[in-house]
Amino acid sequence: MLGSESVSIIIKKNKAAKAKKNQQGVKEDRHNLYAASVQCPEADVEFFKKTFKSHTGRPLRSIREDFCGTAALCAEWVKDHEHNHALGVDIDRPTLTWGRENIFPYLTEDEQSRIELKCEDVRKVIDPKVELLCAQNFSYWIFTEREEMLRYFQTARQSITDDGLFVMDLMGGTESTEVDVQTRKITDGVRPDGSKIPAFSYLWDQNSYNPITGKMSCYIHFKMRGGKKMNRAFEYHWRVWTLPEINELLLEAGFKGVDVYTEGWDDETDETDGVFRMRKDFDHEGSWIAYVVAKP
Numbered sequence: 001m002l003g004s005e006s007v008s009i010i011i012k013k014n015k016a017a018k019a020k021k022n023q024q025g026v027k028e029d030r031h032n033l034y035a036a037s038v039q040c041p042e043a044d045v046e047f048f049k050k051t052f053k054s055h056t057g058r059p060l061r062s063i064r065e066d067f068c069g070t071a072a073l074c075a076e077w078v079k080d081h082e083h084n085h086a087l088g089v090d091i092d093r094p095t096l097t098w099g100r101e102n103i104f105p106y107l108t109e110d111e112q113s114r115i116e117l118k119c120e121d122v123r124k125v126i127d128p129k130v131e132l133l134c135a136q137n138f139s140y141w142i143f144t145e146r147e148e149m150l151r152y153f154q155t156a157r158q159s160i161t162d163d164g165l166f167v168m169d170l171m172g173g174t175e176s177t178e179v180d181v182q183t184r185k186i187t188d189g190v191r192p193d194g195s196k197i198p199a200f201s202y203l204w205d206q207n208s209y210n211p212i213t214g215k216m217s218c219y220i221h222f223k224m225r226g227g228k229k230m231n232r233a234f235e236y237h238w239r240v241w242t243l244p245e246i247n248e249l250l251l252e253a254g255f256k257g258v259d260v261y262t263e264g265w266d267d268e269t270d271e272t273d274g275v276f277r278m279r280k281d282f283d284h285e286g287s288w289i290a291y292v293v294a295k296p
Contacts, residue, residue: 028197030233031070031098033222036189037202038137041076047276048132048167049080051261051293056131056163061085064130064159066122067139070099071115078111088117089125103192123155133160134167141238144215146249149241153253157296166255166294170246173287177209177216177240183223200224214239246292255294262290 052060061083065073068088077086090096096117104112118125122135133156143149156166182204189197201223209216220234247258262282263272276291 028200028222028224029098029102030222030230031095031102032191032197033186033189033200033202033230034220034234035070035072036197037184037186037222038220039072041073043274044073044134044136045076045080047261047291048077048134051167051291052132052165055165055293055295060131062130062132063087064089064133066090066133066135066156067137067142068099068117069095070103071096071117072099072103073134073136074115074117075099075103075107075111078114079107082110085114086116087128087130088115089120089122090117091119091121093119106192106194123152126155126158129159129161130164131161132165132167136169138169138171138236138238140168141236141241144213144239150249150253153249153255153294156294157254160296162296164296166250168246168292168294170241170243170290170292171288172243172290173285175286177206177211179206179208181205198225209240214241216240243290243292250292250294255296257295259293259295260290261293262288 048063049060052058059081061081062085063074063077064087065071065077066089068074068090069092071086071088071090074086074088078084088096088099096119100117104115107115135156140149140152143152153166160166184202184204185199186197186202187199189200191197203221203223205219205221207217207219216236216238218236218238219232222230222233224230243260250258259278261276262279264275264277265271266273282288
């Protein structure tokens, strides 16, 4: 039989093992990890406000977020001003539900009342019209055929006011279609309730690219503390569209003009300066992100 001292040692070991398992094995929600490593709704909101004010001379008050997912951007928008309204459209109901259950509870009742979510194909929603419609994180690349993309852009044109804007982001550069895995350590992530997410690694996996069709498959993996890995937490099968192609399709869809904004370069830090400015030309370096702004 085991003596009392032996039992005590076993209990202590079990408690230590359980504590270690709890530290290393906590399963963080993939949407929280995505928000911490990919999204920056605060920056998008500032860009939208500044660009719309420059375009119209008045404050922006209504936006629509297509492919809105958890509607984090919609939430950030209504928090920014008491008269702001947001419409979020996404075809994936579970993701919309996650946003309602995990993000919306941290908004006031008034802020929640100024968000409308629609579970629908973005190409089928025209009303209510908004002042600015956006499609972020290259989400619209899901349309891989020219006719599909043109139809979407035509819907976007019909969905904004006469002086409204349609804003998308787009990635490019010499490295944008390379088969590669890029890893970045995330140390400043927080959950919707404000609690800190333990440091983790974000892996962007450019898994395959077909230069004949332009179709590409990408995955997001997460590596947690203790080595636990969340493989293919998100996956994307899309076509890589170029700026000239997007510009031509927007004009064909009825937009009268298209502006392109990219970041400047800081020679001291050897990184982008985070300020998006309108460009007529810019260097085609390894990797870049642009805002594409279409005007009716």
